[in-house]
Amino acid sequence: MDSGNTPENTNSGQTPVTPNPAPIVPPLKAPAPAQPTPVPAAAQPVAASVQPAKPAQVVPAPAKPEAQKPATDPYDWRNFKNESTGTNAPKKSGGSGAILIAILALIISFASVGISAWQMATQGQPKKVNKSQTTNENGYYSGNYQFEETTIAGVVERVAPAVVSIVTETRVSNSYSYYGESYAQAAGTGMIVTSDGYILTNKHVIEGARKIQVIMDSGEVYDDVEIVGKDPLNDVAYLKIKNVSDLPTVTLGDSKYLAVGEPVLAIGNALGAFQNSVTSGIISGLGRSITAADEDGNNSEELSDLIQTDAAINPGNSGGPLVNAAGEVIGINSAASTDYNNLGFSIPISATKGMLNSIMQNGKAVRAYVGIAYQNITPEIANENNLPVSSGAWISNSGRASIATGGPAEKAGLKEGDIITKIDGVEIGKAGSLSTLVSEHMAGETVEFEFIRGNDTMVTNVTLGEYK
Numbered sequence: 001m002d003s004g005n006t007p008e009n010t011n012s013g014q015t016p017v018t019p020n021p022a023p024i025v026p027p028l029k030a031p032a033p034a035q036p037t038p039v040p041a042a043a044q045p046v047a048a049s050v051q052p053a054k055p056a057q058v059v060p061a062p063a064k065p066e067a068q069k070p071a072t073d074p075y076d077w078r079n080f081k082n083e084s085t086g087t088n089a090p091k092k093s094g095g096s097g098a099i100l101i102a103i104l105a106l107i108i109s110f111a112s113v114g115i116s117a118w119q120m121a122t123q124g125q126p127k128k129v130n131k132s133q134t135t136n137e138n139g140y141y142s143g144n145y146q147f148e149e150t151t152i153a154g155v156v157e158r159v160a161p162a163v164v165s166i167v168t169e170t171r172v173s174n175s176y177s178y179y180g181e182s183y184a185q186a187a188g189t190g191m192i193v194t195s196d197g198y199i200l201t202n203k204h205v206i207e208g209a210r211k212i213q214v215i216m217d218s219g220e221v222y223d224d225v226e227i228v229g230k231d232p233l234n235d236v237a238y239l240k241i242k243n244v245s246d247l248p249t250v251t252l253g254d255s256k257y258l259a260v261g262e263p264v265l266a267i268g269n270a271l272g273a274f275q276n277s278v279t280s281g282i283i284s285g286l287g288r289s290i291t292a293a294d295e296d297g298n299n300s301e302e303l304s305d306l307i308q309t310d311a312a313i314n315p316g317n318s319g320g321p322l323v324n325a326a327g328e329v330i331g332i333n334s335a336a337s338t339d340y341n342n343l344g345f346s347i348p349i350s351a352t353k354g355m356l357n358s359i360m361q362n363g364k365a366v367r368a369y370v371g372i373a374y375q376n377i378t379p380e381i382a383n384e385n386n387l388p389v390s391s392g393a394w395i396s397n398s399g400r401a402s403i404a405t406g407g408p409a410e411k412a413g414l415k416e417g418d419i420i421t422k423i424d425g426v427e428i429g430k431a432g433s434l435s436t437l438v439s440e441h442m443a444g445e446t447v448e449f450e451f452i453r454g455n456d457t458m459v460t461n462v463t464l465g466e467y468k
Contacts, residue, residue: 152265152278152280154327155265155323155325155326155327156265156267156278158327159250159265159267159321159323159327159329160217160267160276160278161216161217161218161248162191162192162217162247162248162249162250163189163190163191163192163217163250163267163268163276163320163321164189164190164191164192164199164214164215164216164217165187165188165189165190165214165215165269165275165276166187166188166189166190166199166201166205166206166212166213166214166215166239166269166319167185167186167187167212167213167214167215168185168186168187168188168205168206168209168211168212168213169183169184169185169209169210169211170183170184170185170186170208170209170210171183171208171210172184183210186205187269187273187316188201188202188205188206188268188269188316188317188318188319188320189201189205189267189268189269189316189317189318189319189320189333190205190214190239190319190320191250191319191320191321191329191332192247192248192249192250193249193250193252193356194247194249194360195245195246195247195248195249196244196245196247197222197240197241197242197244197245197247198228198238198239198240198356198359198360199214199225199238199239199240199241200236200237200238200239200319200332200352200356201236201237201239201318201319201332202235202236202237202318202319202332202334203230203231203234203235203236203237204235204318205237205318205319206227206237206239209227211223212225212226212227212239213225214239214241215275217275217276222241222244224241224242224243225239225240225241225242226239226240226242227239228240228359228365229355229359229365230365231352231355231367232367232467233367233435233467234303234347234351234352234439235301235303235332235334235347236332236347236351236352236355238355238356238359238365250321250329251327251328251329252328252329252349252353253324253326253328253329253330253349254328254330254349254350255307255330255331255348255349255350255351255432255436256348256350256426256431256432256437257431258283258286258307258330258348259283260282260283260284260285260286261282261283262282262283262324262325263280263281263282263324263325264280264281264282264283264309264311264322264323264324264325264330265278265279265280265311265322265323266278266279266280266281266309266311266312266313266317266320266321266322266323266333266344266346267320267321267323268313268314268316268317268318268319268320268321268333269316269317269320270314270315270316270317273316274316277314277317279311279312279313280311281309281310281311281312282309282310282311283307283308283309284308284309284310284343285307285308286307286308287304287305287306287429287432287433288304288305288306288307288308288345289302289303289304289305289306290302290303290306290335290345291303303334303335303345303347304376304433304435305348305351305432305433305435305436306334306335306345306346306347306348307322307330307331307345307346307347307348308343308344308345309322309331309344309345309346310343310344311344312336312344313333313335313336313344313345313346314336315336317333317336317344318333318334318335319332319333319334320332320333321333322346329349330346330348330349331346331347331348331349332346332347332349332352333345333346334346334347348432348436350432350436350437350439350440351432351435351436351439351440352439353439353440354367354368354438354439354440354441354442354443355367355439355442357442358442358443361442362442366442366443366466366467367439367443367466367467368438368439368441368442368443368444368445368464368465368466368467369407369408369438369443369464369465369466369467370407370408370409370434370438370462370464370465371403371404371407371408371409371410371465372393372395372402372403372404372407372409372414373395373396373397373400373401373402373403374393374394374395374396374397374402374420374434375393375394375396376393376394376429376433376434377389377390377391377392377393377394377419377429378390378391381394387419388419388452389419389421389452390429391421391427391428391429391430392419392420392421392428392429392452393419393420393428393433393434394417394418394419395409395414395415395416395417395418395419395420396416396417397416402416403415403416407465408462408463408464408465409462411462411463412449412460412461412462412463413460414449414451414460414462415453417453418451418452418453419451419452419453420434420449420450420451421450421451421452421457422448422449422450423437423438423447423448423449423450424437424447424448425448425450438464441464442464443464443465443466443467444463444464444466445463445464446461446462446463446464447461447462447464448460448461448462449461449462
């Protein structure tokens, strides 16, 4: 199958994967492709670096006025000259300087006692987030906020009511059964994203289920649950509790703005027995690619562009939220390493938004696609192939067709060998792979692609198609 959340055929350069791209029809005579628009001369790359299509003029910041030196404080001990040493140090005995020091020491001692008492009285109380100081231009948390500011308990209190346990019943073959089959139960986690009951979870949590039950954090149980969509290229599923309203919901963040070292929480139905267990850690890596398999190793799939965390992700946590310090969901917990301790992996939440919006707005679970086969550029791939950039999506497929005939990319004028560097101004690699960035949009939307062709940096508009 295809490599994880990539809507096209990709090779990461770090983990060799044989993807399963969308079928490419043999080229037919197609209408003349749209001609990409060259970027103005100011945007041409200099010294093999990509310049934005329309760079903003850099205006030197005004020089900061020289700070005025404060007036001399006659009672500052540094202004008392020690006659015996000739230095501005307090005298060792007698004088008004010694008296002032003693008074200041008493004041500081009383203040310290008062501060300590206040800290003990307010310990554990969540404080209000001043998001105006911690968000990016789109209103999402930017990673500058630490758990010490809101406390872990405060974040959990906001998020946990919308985290649910998902219990499934599946039919399994059993040669020892009289009827040749039996039923097995399994448990996972999900999160409510709309008040009328839409839920995000992992596809492997509900795969093969003949019955799905949702258990709220409050203990309330819902049996009337349906699967409304599955991502064909990613471990994501969309559920709906029928005939409900006013349910608690999580807040979806923006996984394009993550940073290694950022503190996170994982919430889920640990081991299928301990509902809404909480573990904490940090983001320990971004853009990871893994092969995920079930306990028996019978079913496996390639997942890419994952968030790596050392917050413990136990069996049963699958489908639960990875949460930042502002209480926003930035990932769906999906897999944990069996070979190394404290290595968990989550799907970036932005990769789920396109299909989620399609389901809610159009009632259809449709994934957007571009119609290309590409390689994620790494520094190694860039060096081996003499590419001008060290990140991006290089349209290349090892000698095979890399552009789907009649697909969105061909209609937009993209060609084999082009290097796509940005989507709607967002840099590929730093903010996510091409696959993840495209998955944030719905089929039918038009997005701007910036790319390098030869020595030119160019832009073109791509109307995304439906993945089939």
